[in-house]
Amino acid sequence: MGVVAPTGLGSERHWERTLRGESAIGRITAFDPEPYSSGLAGEITGFVPAEHLSARLLPQTDHMTRLALAAAAWAIEDAGVDPDGLPEFGMGVVTASSAGGFEFGHRELDKLWRLGPEHVSAYQSFAWFYAVNSGQISIRHGLRGPSGVLVTEQAGGLDAVAQARRRVRAGTPVMVCGSVDGSPCPWGWVAQLAGGRISPVDDPARAYLPFDEDATGHVPGDGGALFVLESEEGARERGLTSWHGEIAGYAATFDPPPGSGRPSTLRRAVELALDDAGLAPDAIGAVFADGSGTAADDRTEAAALREVFGPYGVPVTVPKTMTGRLSAGGAALDLATTLLALRHGEIPPTVNVSRPVPEYELDLVTRPRRTALSAVLVVARGHGGFNAAMVVTRRHGPHDLRVPERAHVPESVRSPG
Structure with a gap:
């Protein structure tokens, strides 16, 4: 896997800061947020595009595409897979996106308005597009296998991994999958504010409080994670004896329209994912919840978890309180x-949740908790009715990735950890 998050570049840096409970949410620096009703975000800092991408790529890529290209290179390096050593169509890519390259598009629209059409970059034709990350990753690494993009908002990070799982089961040896997302620009910010779900609170420690009595919405952010996915048989044939984990179960459902009087199908998604994994609820050691931060959504999610696992039946955590919700990248980072x-x-x-709603009856983890884990459930909900649930297991002991030969990845794109 390759991680690019407000909490750190690289999986180890992200984990260290997350385990310490260090929030990366603060006042927006990518632009002046003063004219807007909300001004907090989880921004990635310390990422210098020129250190990770060639000069040729810089003028044709949006901020989030640059992040995605770095994360993909780190994931491929971590997996020790050499795309050139696979069959011609043996490696593909599927990502998720909620906005495309909004920052790039904002900049080019500004040029159009101020200077005229002759000043608009030719790269605008694709740099804004939802599928641009999949395209640029496939071009950079010569991936000619199945490719695609899913647009299911916050649920997209899980849905993309599930789609890659289908392609592996259908015979593609290796897939790059996941999501890096975000739109740190005025155009993207206005689009998010229009949804009415962003917290208006100015205090970073009080703005995003899922399952809390003081919940007022969420804080956006940018980032996510990308993964290399393959079958166990394929991994062993490459000489691997251990890996980060296994996708044991997955399901997706779609909620009925608001006002229909019909209940959410989130519980059904969780139950189907457990069935797909062949696990009972008591086998799950923790739930990484969606944690919308809005009272209605939190109530629905808490009810689904309570109905499946029982009151206080499983530890529940929302580490995205340290990064904000990263649109399609959020569930991928949770994974x-x-x-x-x-x-x-x-x-x-x-972090920051001090008054959990008693009626939710959740065992909310507000401090790091050491416990043996063999199976974990990840829940993601996208605005508009998308639900996704994924069961992840770890069956091969402590992480000890051993490969026959490291893939050749230029020093400039190697992971910081």
């Missing part, structure tokens, strides 16, 4: 954090 939790045997905390 990466889940894999790290399985490896280290620790559940990272939900």
